[in-house]
Amino acid sequence: MAITADPGPPSTAPAPPAPAPPREALRTWGRFVARRPRRVLTAALVAVVAFAALTPVFLARVLGIGYDTPGSESARATAAVEQALGAQEAVLLVLSSTERTSTDPTFTRAMDAALAVVRANDGVVDVPPADLAGRVSPDGRVEYRTVLLSGDAGDRQKTAKELKHDLEELDASPLGGPDIEIGLSGESPFFVDLLHSEEEGLAMAEAIGLPLAMLILFLTLGSILAAGLPVLTGLAGAVVALGVLGAASFWTEFDIFAENGVVMLGIAVGIDYALLIVRRYREERTRAGAEIALATTMATAGRTVVFSGLTVMVALLPMALLDVPTLSKYALAGLLGVAGSVAMALILLPALLAVMGDRALTVRLKRMRERGFEAGGASDRWDRLARWVMKWPAAVLTVGTCVLICAAAPLIDVKQGIDLNVRAYEDEPSVRTLTTLSSAFPGITLGRVEVAVAGDRDAAATAERILAEDSRLTGVAVQELDAESFLVTGNLTVPDDSKAAEDVVKTARTRLDAELGSAADADVGGTTARSIDYADKVLDKTPPIVIATLALCFLLLLVMLRSPVLALKAVIMNLLSIAAAMGLTVWVFQEGNGESLLDFSSPGYLQAWLPLTLFVILFGLSMDYEVFLVTRIREEYLRTGSNTEAIAAGLAKTGGVITSAALIMIAIFGAFMICPAPEIKQLGFGLAAAVLIDATIMRACLVPAFMKLAGGANWWCPRWLDRILPRLEHGEAPTSPALEMSSPLQAGRQRDRAL
Template sequence: MDILTRLAYLVIRRRRTVVTVWVLLAAACAPLALALPDRLGPGGFDVAGSQSYQVQEALGRDFDGGAADPAVVLLRGEDAAAAVPAVTAALEDVEGVLAVRPGLGFGGQEAGPGRAYLSVALAGGQDDQVRAAERVVETVDEAVPAGVTADVGGRAALYVDVNAVSKKDLERAEIVSFPLTLLVLLLAFGSLVAAGLPVLLGVASLVVTLGLLYGLSLVSSLSIYVTNTASVIGIAVGIDYALFVVTRFRQELRHGLGVEDAIARSVATAGRAVAVSGLTVMVALGGLFLVDVAGFRSMAIGSMVVVALAVAAALTLLPAVLAMLGGRVDRFTLFRHRPTTGEGGGWYRWSRLVMRRPALFLAGVVAVLLACAVPLLDIRLGQPSASTLPEGSGPRTVMEQVQQDVGPGAAGPVEVLVPTPAGAGSAAGSAALQAVASRAEQVRGVVSATVAGASRDGTVGRVVVLGNSVTQSAEGQETIRLLRDALVGAHDLPAGVLVGGQGASDLDLTSRVNSRLPWVIGTVLLLSLLLLTATLRSPVLAAKAVVMNLLSVGAAYGLMVAVFQWGWGADLLGFTSEGQIQAWVPLFLFCVLFGLSMDYEVFLLSRMREEHARTGDNEQAVALGLEHTARTITSAALVMVTVFAAFSSSRLLAFKAMGFSLAVAVLLDATLVRIVTVPALMRLMGRANWWTPRWLDRVLPRLEAVAPPPAVITLPDVEAARTTSRT
């Protein structure tokens, strides 16, 4: 008896204790889950050690009221100029504000009639600045006189609005997705009780996850995005895992097994597929740690914890509840599905059709997936500007007004720090600063470069550079690259020049993602291949699964580029494309999609392996495996698509792109890949599907379990078996 079977019987014997423990745990975690948002950091996407990070640190530490990304207050109205002193005085008392200066911080008022700007330098790192920006917004709203309107912009204020919008969108998505998910489950099961079990599992694992994350937040900084990612992933996998186990349990009851044996078999088969799938998802998500950025670590931690708890709930809480319900799992049945019928079923006949022309079906699907993936060749990564926020938001209003009054580059000036050991005010120091400014003005895309002061000890000078493009645009990012090429390390300029600022921070994050992405992909592919080989006992099946997953992920990426970069269907989805994809989205999507795609692969191939062990016939195993799992896979995919589609309604472009891409990828994976390419490839590979070198079989850990064939019962025993199942 393997470990999962022993676990199942233990849970069955201690069913009330297991349920009580989960209820108490959820009850204890619920208030912590509600308090979690107050413990999360609002930023977490600065790149430690980068040039932009060093510039930000130096400005806050060594300059009087300096900041690479100041908050910008825009006052509008006839009395805007008169309101400046009162607003300035109020802001100077705000915690986290280093200094308040008139204008945009690089000379003059820079505003037309009826408008005034204030530049507010904020202290600390990204998280501290965002918290300070929240206080700035509140203070400005209270200090501005009647007749004057005020908006706060800048990168820190952008994060404030992004976090607020994402929180509201998350709540709305959860409200929308749960009833739709319940409807899908009801259609899948036909029974209210059976349909409610996956929702119970998803909610329980998510609540406990958020409570545990509160505990982690006490010892480590977590990004606010952890709640979004944990919710999206947790709801989807929690419901899917429960769907797998409950479906198998009902099948075993129909085969005549008693309740306890049906639970044990379900945990040993579907439960094992759930465990391996969850482990694969966590391995894939672990790739985010290789980027070494706090925000990515937070998303990885939250997602991995919720997946681990979803697996734990599927293997403990769910069997305990099923043991209590027994045959009553089908109570309140609204309609009945025709049970899977083996060789007479529709999916069996479909798989046989595919296997009669495997090369034709395979070529057709691969052609479609490759065609969908073509736009990926044109992908451009970047960071969002305030234009991605809803119209009328403070940061977007300020950005648009600054661009109108001063120019596109003024919304995110480039900060250049120049070492001046002799003193910035000395002849040598002044000459060095002017040389840097002059060289900067020769760079393509630069409008002006102005010497804007020095550090308190005079050993570092500051040059502010304005470009002719928004710093987050492709043109603006190219200007920053050219500036670094021209200024950093130039033999005729001072050594140690640093180029930072808002746009440079975005460039550093994008560069970090680009440089680590190959390592993430390679590590995830290798670990997934090893895990699947151990699970399926077949290097051929494992390699096939990895290649098919890459095709479906590539297709999803291509469609994402076509929609969110090229703008296809943008009006239909209600957004305006910035001509690029936010840098963190493809990285996070790869880890999530590659892991989630394995859910269906492991569930399907595990059942095929069971049938092959029973029949010894490759084609029969493929056909029966698909017949017994296709309806479940389709239902599970529909659940995921429903959840992800609800999150794609977000007003934030990054989360909209993420929800859309996840929904499309799951849809492609569960249809074209699982029900077409899998039977086609299994037919073409034949006996090679089940081949394992002897040396490999000896060294691989034993993760697979092949269940014995269903019990054979005679007709007189059927009613007795049903009576047992009802008890």
């Protein structure tokens, strides 16, 4: 078989001397890897091992999700209390017994030992006297003491984790007695337990999702060896990202949400990118030797991977710059996960393909061999579907759009809030302790409203009166911090993540502003206030982030596709697909239509961060498939000149890849619905639903229907715009006069007119 270099698409202009465009740079890289595969493989493995060494650092420092919002009213109230008292949070140390009372010597010794452990921790500011911040139940079997913690959310969670560990050791010792239970409850202890539960859920999701992905890859590629390459690539990309986060954790803190970002995004897109490259290499290997095949694969599928990764990262970038730590660090982690996956798909994977040779390409499934899978991978079924869609494009576009609009309809009534999900973690120690407290002290909650007053005693008295007049608050008290500042507190009698608690805070803020005016400053804080400020900040920042994401992705697609019509079509269709997925998420989780099936209890709203997070991730992933499909259609158009033939060939050659990639993402995202945390269920469901819609209704029906109706407008670009757009490869613009008159384009357009 004669091996000739791939001439690439028609070109009428000589290549500029420098810099080399991405296609040629990747072609050169592919040749280099083919000639020195073991050297590249060794370097890639050394890098992965180095990053793997930093991964435990990140996992050891990861925190539970916190809802602090810098610069908010609740943050100012917390800072005022911290400055005056050195404490930011009150948690409860609880001792209970089924047989002994608080006056029993064994019970007393256990309480004294527990208090000694608590006071020995550097993160504990104070343990107020029992008569001021303690209480014994009427039957004497439950006693609690208040413990004041210092530091930011991360410091408090670290302290809570240390205290829980030390108290568990004490509880297991003979000192406490076999019938005495020692527990710690409060916001930070709960977040520590939430972290533990979500880490277990992540491990379980990976244990289910990865084998399912492996099965799908085997059925797609036809051999175990080939199926293992994408999984290895995705895991390597995630390890790289986690290693980078491990190094960054020496300077900043990350929560479990960031780990979710790497696992959910990095592994999923890494497997998809590797699948695309393996399929294209197998196709190219039927036409050329290993070196040319790998070079062409890098210049085509590798280029697609680069731009697919860029679209996802560009979509995540605006949220990564948001001044809300939980969301910005999630976006940063997801961005790193995608970047790591792209790097491994371009470095580790081609080296593995070159070292393993054709062993990785052999199809073991007889059914796939009979279909001629090894001879190129195009699917007759997808070709027939594309031609059927293009036979009735207007009808398909209308029906498909109506279906998506109906699915998106529940989004009109979307509600947002912060659900701490205490009821979902009833088996966790902090929640069991809270249950014990609630049984012994009916009406007790851990929620507290804190008002930091900067003013005179009259202002403090006004704040005290306002809180005391709300029947949902008890134990209203005033504490003098210094001569001109006071802390007014009240204990909530309703759950602190309920709408009633939100109303308490909002009412207090409104009345304080109205009655104090400019005479004094009164900042309302506490757990509920932090949740409200967090939700409000996310809501305020959503419009600019959405606009920035849309604009950046449109510009990137415009540069890549050199078609205003296709770039605008991608943005509009992706918005429709995302709206449909989010509408289904509202219907299932906000309206509670999936409670029994997915094992959750709906609070009547979605988590405040979910709509924005879903939009950003889904927009990037939707663009991912857009790039997969349209770049191949464009490649076929430049080769044949026929819009109709290009759409059919592009869908035939990518339909199987996109379907398999979508099934892999659905398996990975869907596995997260088994996590106990309802917010992770919501995220996993929304992502899986969007990918399913995107790979079926959108890519298989609406995109080919639209492109058929658009005809030559798909490939039109104004000359002034064509001149100013950066060129990513030689001869890429079909708007140049010479290329317009080239024989492939003329012949193709004649075939289109005939069809």
